[in-house]
Amino acid sequence: MKAEQNELVTRIGPGTACGAVMRHYRQPVALVDEFNPALDPRMAIRPVKAVRVLGQDLVLFRNEQGAFGLLDRDCPHRGADLAYGRNEGNGLRCPFHGWKFDVTGQCTETPAEPVGSTLCQRVRQRNYPLIERSGILFGWFGPEGQTPPPLPAIDAFSAPATHTFAFKGLWHCNWLQAFEVGIDPAHASYLHRFFKDESLEGSYGRQFRGASAGDVQGERGPMSKRPAVPSRFSIYACS
Template identity: 40%
Template sequence: MLSKENNDLLTRTGPGTPIGRLMRSFWTPAMTERELPPADEPPVRLRLLGEALVVFRDSQGRIGVMDEHCPHRGASLFFGRNEEGGIRCVYHGWKFDVNGQCMELPTEPAGSPMCAKMRARAYPSRVAGGVLWVYMGEGEAPPLPDFEWLGLPSSHVYVSRWEQDCNYAQAMEGELDSAHVGFLHRLVKRNDEDDQKLTGRFFTNDTAPVWKVLPTPSGFMACNGRRVDAERRYWRLNQFLLPFYTMIPPHPNDAQLVRMWVPMTDERCWVLCATFRPDRPLGEDELAAWINGDNSHRRVVPGTTLPTERLDNDYLIDRALQKTHSFTGIAGVRAQDAMVAETAGPIADRTREHLGSSDRAVVAMRRALIDAASACAERGVRPEGSTAPHLYRVRATQTVLPHDLDPEQSDELMATARPREVSPVAK
């Protein structure tokens, strides 16, 4: 359990909060590139780290990310006119470029020095790997994290974004909690195909894995081992990377993936998922499955980021299916995960928890965030990962090892899971 003070620290991400300051020392993945509006088209709203923003492209295609509220009298720039190199507030015609610099003050006398001094709050942004990244911190922006997918051709990567109705931390905790997989995602009756999957029978045959948490400069590896037989153990190494990234190992021959759990407000978050193949373009069938939300990504109402199965429709639970096929009766792993996170409330009361040994990775994640946030807030210490992009060049992985072999002693596992020094991708 956490004290109320630490629970508040962990879950509050607005300007001036310790976690908010920590997150703002990194680039923030905000939306997919295909969600960006075209040049001179209307802006779109974006809620990020508790701040209301608008995003637009100017006449030259440059991207502007700025405070939704005009600095004059606070009217919403979402209703503004995107025209001739800037966005114009419809209240009094004040106009701003993508950097927030005022371009015109038509309600002020000609030659007024006020125009040169007036600025809207705007944030640096970049597009890489099919994602719009926004830097909301102070001072010079650090390098983008050197995730593997950022340097790949667009044909090798698919990224999606959806909403989740709970705090970012409790949404992210499920990704690190491998103990739940043998129950929440269980099939009542498995078939031969299910048993062939590396994760299928191992998760159901041993529901109480042993845990090892291995710290890394940018987070930690959550290693959980399940008994295969008297001589072997199946090890699964998940990655947690500050401040809100997770990686889980794919099934053999499946694509790699990274998930991003980005606060929208303290009570809602964005989930972005990047699935990619480093060695070849994506196949038509797997791409269609991701777009449809069949696996890895969430099924959403077409044209929106709103999930199809959600709290206000009881996740379309099928009680008949729950008796005969699915342990939950809810279709889709992502919807199952969302259900258990969202039904704990917008911000879970962690003072009421009773944690066990299976929660070691969850405890480690909370501690890593709280410690990093405290160091950032109290001593101004930036996390190592915010200025060392190569620390994000890692993968989640899995394998079967002899029963007495620790995963840290496996050179093959560590070669994949430890950060790899590579030439940074073009930013």
């Protein structure tokens, strides 16, 4: 593949050709467990996270009713970072002038305006529709006004929670490199320490739990001595 072709298919930020294609499909944004106070006590106080998807800086938050909102991160007023905002009741309040936005992106309060002002009714922040499946929040980044497509009816989305697990990780590569390695069985017995020979029988899925050979971040030791979540299906979210 030539360098120009590689650039064409791997650049996915705003204004890129491949990015325009990917924005017509739902993309994984975060795990629901990231907002679980039992796993992260900070979420009991302030369920707000800065996220980056397809080269866009966004803010994800959950209101008191449990609904999630995914908005552009820069406030439409003066561009302040909404990821530093206060999560209050049914919305996220900008830390600069206190403008408040609900999960749909509608501005609901503009504190500095005089009594009776209707300014907030005319202000909206771009929001991105979310849907949850098997513990993963998927966002849609296509053109405003268009109906998001349904998620593919794969088994993992209909299987019970006892038969699925979801996780996310940061890979320092582009989507094409991750995809190519994911469908490449030949490297498994050489790179992944838990494979004892070239046979992949009964081993598929372990690559999502074990460490790789060499100096990498991850746990080391025999897989047989580590607890594993029994699962028939798995979901791998890569953003």
